Amino acid sequence: MATWRSGRVYRFEDVGSWTDIGRLGEELEVMGMMVHNGRFIGGTLPLAQVHAYDGNGKWSLWQRLDFTPDVDYRRAWTMAEHAGEVYCSTLPSGKVWAARHGRQVSWDHTMPPGWHHIAAVKTDGRLALHVDGKQVAESTGFDLSSWNLESDAPLRLGSGMNGPFNGQLADLQIHERALSESEIQASAARQVGK
Numbered sequence: 619m620a621t622w623r624s625g626r627v628y629r630f631e632d633v634g635s636w637t638d639i640g641r642l643g644e645e646l647e648v649m650g651m652m653v654h655n656g657r658f659i660g661g662t663l664p665l666a667q668v669h670a671y672d673g674n675g676k677w678s679l680w681q682r683l684d685f686t687p688d689v690d691y692r693r694a695w696t697m698a699e700h701a702g703e704v705y706c707s708t709l710p711s712g713k714v715w716a717a718r719h720g721r722q723v724s725w726d727h728t729m730p731p732g733w734h735h736i737a738a739v740k741t742d743g744r745l746a747l748h749v750d751g752k753q754v755a756e757s758t759g760f761d762l763s764s765w766n767l768e769s770d771a772p773l774r775l776g777s778g779m780n781g782p783f784n785g786q787l788a789d790l791q792i793h794e795r796a797l798s799e800s801e802i803q804a805s806a807a808r809q810v811g812k
Contacts, residue, residue, distance in 0.1 A: 621648070622646065625642050626648075627671075640675035640677050642667070642669040643677070646663055649663055649695050650694065650696045650697035654718075658671040659680060661693070661697060663691050664691045664692055665684075666693055666708050668683060670719070684710070684713070686711050701755075702722045704717055722745065725749060725754045729785075733809070735748075735751060736749060740796065743759045743760055744759060751802055751803040751806030775787060
């Protein structure tokens with residue numbers, strides 16, 4: 619939850635219990651908020667800035683989006699996520715901006731009923747997602763050396779940022795190398811055919 623005129627965000631703990639998690643710069647109001655690729659972000663008024671939560675009550679400026687002259691209020695208004703990017707609409711300019719934090723891939727379709735073979739592949743400089751042996755998404759290229767992929771967090775499957783996985787998992791495999799297209803297709807043919 620966010621406030622007007624203090625530009626602060628509060629986290630719900632329990633009935634009647636909220637924790638102040640900080641102010642977004644010197645802004646007066648927090649508008650759209652969402653989690654994008656594991657990072658909590660919020661848009662503001664009057665400068666239409668987007669800030670990212672760093673933890674421990676600290677926020678960092680990600681970017682200012684609207685520079686319309688001669689107005690009192692500029693808004694980073696609403697946010698949505700699609701195809702690995704976050705989108706933010708602004709007022710009064712009426713523009714929609716897109717950005718990404720980190721790299722991810724997604725298949726932005728409803729999964730058809732029944733069992734499906736899903737393969738996620740990470741190689742140097744790219745991420746790919748395969749459904750039933752067919753590649754359905756690929757990230758843009760990136761320099762792997764500029765990313766710290768170390769993590770002490772446990773691997774979690776089926777508990778995404780936007781809600782839990784509603785289904786079942788079977789025959790989970792984790793490989794220490796990237797599988798080739800033909801290996802993924804062969805594995806999918808064996809699994810989907812069951």
